[in-house]
Amino acid sequence: MPKKPGWMIMTLSATLALGACGQTEQKTDSHANHEAHETHTSADQLEQTTSPGVAPAFLKETDSSIQTIYLSVAKHRDLLEKMPCYCGCGESAGHTSNYDCFIADQTADGKTTWTTHGITCGTCLDIAAQSIVAYQQGTPFKKIRSDIDAAYAKTGAKPTPTPAL
Numbered sequence: 001m002p003k004k005p006g007w008m009i010m011t012l013s014a015t016l017a018l019g020a021c022g023q024t025e026q027k028t029d030s031h032a033n034h035e036a037h038e039t040h041t042s043a044d045q046l047e048q049t050t051s052p053g054v055a056p057a058f059l060k061e062t063d064s065s066i067q068t069i070y071l072s073v074a075k076h077r078d079l080l081e082k083m084p085c086y087c088g089c090g091e092s093a094g095h096t097s098n099y100d101c102f103i104a105d106q107t108a109d110g111k112t113t114w115t116t117h118g119i120t121c122g123t124c125l126d127i128a129a130q131s132i133v134a135y136q137q138g139t140p141f142k143k144i145r146s147d148i149d150a151a152y153a154k155t156g157a158k159p160t161p162t163p164a165l
Helices: 007-018 022-026 030-041 064-075 116-120 122-136 141-153
Strands: 046-049 103-106 112-115
Touching: 064 103, 064 116, 064 122, 112 116, 116 122, 122 141
Parallel strands: none
Antiparallel strands: 046 112, 103 112
8 A cells, every 4th residue: 555645744844854852862972862851851831621632722832743743642642652752751751651742641531731841852753753654654553663762772862661562
């Protein structure tokens, strides 16, 4: 089946161009990466909405590609809870997966507590976008996970303690 380019692929391209902390962090050692990430993690803010389809107000002032990624993360919880993040947030913020970089909590009735963490981090945004695009193209979770691990292992950054698949 041919792979169709979609809005997420365009979003991924825009995200890769953002260069927030992802581009810089990948060029530094893991200690510097961790220190830089601690700074923006301490400023993370939370906002609750009535459902995962309702974007938090803090996204209104962001680029549309970031808004798209945030709302897509909410639709792909099962996928992103299985993907690690390599920005240092496992140690600095206690995150266990890439999902935690965008959503801090979601209740059974749909109330969603969003975090600003992902806005400031190109690594978080890139991993989410890459994972979602690959999933939409039919790539199995295990392959997506191994691709993310392979891409970020060479950075020397420690992944979140995401359980093995």
